[in-house]
Amino acid sequence: MATSKTHEGRVALITGASSGIGAEFARVLARGGAKVVVAARRADRLQDLVKELEALGVEAMAVSMDVTEETSVMAGYDAAEARFGTVDTIIANAGVNAEGWATDLPIEEYDQIQAVNTRGVFLTVREGGRRLLKSEAPDRGRVVILASMGGLHALTGLVAYCASKAGAVMLGRAFANEWVRPRISVNTVCPGYMLTDINEEWFTSEAGQKMVSKLPRKRLMPIEALNPTISFLTSDAAAYTTGAVIKIDDGQQID
Incomplete structure (x- = not known):
């Protein structure tokens, strides 16, 4: 069956792409025909994914990027631009977590969560936006x-994480507002509980299974659940969608 090339001509950069939903987003954009840049702190961990993407018939590359460090973010964009030209499609996906009561959370862990989940989003999106604003066609810009x-609901035992993700939500709205005139579309996706490489051990444990049994639909979402939304928001079709905050959680948290 032929695949629609919804992203042909696009250059996409995805952070936190070494596993889980970041790697899945890279596949979505590659199937759409984009040139794909996958970023993580250790680029060597991305080589198998690059080969997988190239097997789909697109160009792909890996870059080292620590989203908490401005110089590292800039260097990652420089490498991507040197090979493919301006990055017009950005997915700020890198994130970390630490569970536990706020009274027990070491301040070093709190700071690291904010550094990756909020500062990292800011640095990734700002650098991409700077370059788009200098390009000939900033209106091609798609940021997710x-x-x-x-980031929308208080989750038990995740004070620092929730605070960081609330910051990410507001960054999305604020960037959309700042770049509304040059027509760079900036949108935010808020997933619910999903089964990934990182949390599989927990969710397959007795305690994790008990938690799943209490969810309204008694199931976790697969990572593929986000694919249609990500495909839309990173395509030409999202030209009129900006500043949106889209929650995809299988009804896990309903206001």
């Missing part, structure tokens, strides 16, 4: 920030 339903 991965936040969480925890």
Whole structure:
């Protein structure tokens, strides 16, 4: 079956792409025909994914990027631009978490969560936006920030995470407002609980299964659940969509 090339001509950069939903987003954009740049702190961990993407018939590359460090973010964009030209499609996906009561959370862990989930989003999106604003076609810009339903609802035992994701949600709205005239579309996606490489051990444990049984639909979402929304928000079709905050959580948290 032929695949529609919805992203042909686009250059996409995805942070936190070494596993889970970041890698899945890279596949979505590659299937759409985009040139794909996958970013993580250790580029060597991305080589198998690059080969997988190239097997789909697109050009792909890996870049080292620590989203908490401005010089690292800039260097990652420089490498991507040197090979493919201006990055016009950005998915700020890198994120970390630490569970536990606020009274027990070491301040170093709190700071690291904010550094990746909020500062990292700011640096990733700002650098991409700077370059888009200098390009000949800033209106091709598509930015997607991965936040969480925890940015909209208080989740038990995740104070620092929720605070960081609430910051990411507001960054998305603020960037959309700042770049509304040059027509760069900036949108935020807030997923619910999903089964990923990182949390599989927990969710397959007795405690994790008990938690799943209490969800309204008694199931976790697969990572593929986000694909249609990500495909739309990173395509030409999203020209009239900006500043949106889209929660995809299978009814796990309903106001």
